[in-house]
Amino acid sequence: MGIDWDRRACARRGHVTYAPREEKLRERLRAVTALGEAWRCLRCGDFVLGAPHGSGPADAAPLVPRGKALRDLFVLRFLAVERVIRGLFIVLVAAAVWKFSNSQDAVRRLFDEYLDVFRPVAVHFHYDLDHSPVVGSIQKSSGYRHSALLLVAAALSAYALIEIVEGVGLWRAxxxxxxxxxxxxxxxxxxxxxxxxxxxxxxxxxxxxxxxxxxxxxxxxxxxxxxxxxxxxxxxxxxxxxxxxxxxxxxxxxxx
Structure with missing residues (x-):
């Protein structure tokens, strides 16, 4: 059984009723019940008790996404959520780079101190710490210039902003x-x-x-x-x- 996107949207957002001025269309969208008048929802087609939400010419009726348009909106909002999540993750990465750039010297000194402590142990097990790929990668990263790291953090922040703006705009179609x-x-x-x-x-x-x-x-x-x-x-x-x-x-x- 397929998903009824129209009724699902009405359950979340409420029905949308409209009374067109054109008499023939108006009468077809209106019904009289024992509880009062009811109007047909433009999205799901069910009759809803109460006065219509709006009225006017038929071609001025509110644009209500339904059917294919509603599925298109769902796709856009899926992409919007993906963009916002990605943007927030990039913000965290940018913050980490910025924080590392400000404490780079302290991190390098702390690493060198621990390296001196573990060097005798490594020698005992015939492991050369000074030529270790892992140690070399850490030392290389700690040698990046402060200005270069700030530039990377700024670029990541700009990219994250674009992603979040995309997400908000797509969510609002x-x-x-x-x-x-x-x-x-x-x-x-x-x-x-x-x-x-x-x-x-x-x-x-x-x-x-x-x-x-x-x-x-x-x-x-x-x-x-x-x-x-x-x-x-x-x-x-x-x-x-x-x-x-x-x-x-x-x-x-x-x-x-």
Whole structure:
């Protein structure tokens, strides 16, 4: 049994009723019961007791995501959550880099002290600490310049901000956020390809595939950069959607 996205959305957000001025449509969307008048919800189609939430011309009815549009909104919000979580994680990494840059000398001194303590033990077990790859990596990281680490922290913070802004905009279904997501995601795809050539992992593959699908989906579904008629076709589709919803529900009411 499939998910009824329309009724699920109404259960969470409430029904949306509308009384069009056109008499024929108005009568088809309205019902009189023993408890009073009821109006058909533009999203799920159920009759709801009480006065309508709005009224006016049919083509000025509120745009209520339903069916495919509601599924599209769910996809956008899934991407929004993924962007915000990624952005918050990058914030933590940036904070760690910044903190390390400020305490770099103290960390290096502490490491050198422990290295001197464990050197006799390592010699006893014939382990050369001075030429250990692990020790060398730690010493190399502690040798980074303070200004370079601050630059890395600033770059990570900027990247995290972009991710969080993308997430908030996508959650609110803003068109500028869709453009920002496509441009920012596509810009980092070459880097992800390079990382895959260095080391292949399921996480990197999944991230790359998700980003490619996100770019293609938003480009085509939202008609960005002139695709499928561009913004004019997108706005025309949105404008006609409200009238289509009213007529669809009115037609449904007539056949029941």
């Amino acid at each position: 803003k068109r500028w956020a869709e453009y920002l997501t496509v441009v920012a995601t596509a810009a980092f795809l070459p880097l992800e390809v390079y990382e895959l050539t260095e080391k292949v992992s399921w996480l990197r593959i999944a991230t790359f595939v998700l980003n490619v699908l996100a770019v293609l989906y938003i480009l085509l579904a939202k008609r960005l950069f002139g695709l499928r008629g561009g913004r004019a076709a997108f706005e025309a589709e949105r404008h006609s959607a409200s009238l289509w919803e009213v007529r669809t529900m009115a037609g449904t009411a007539r056949t029941r």
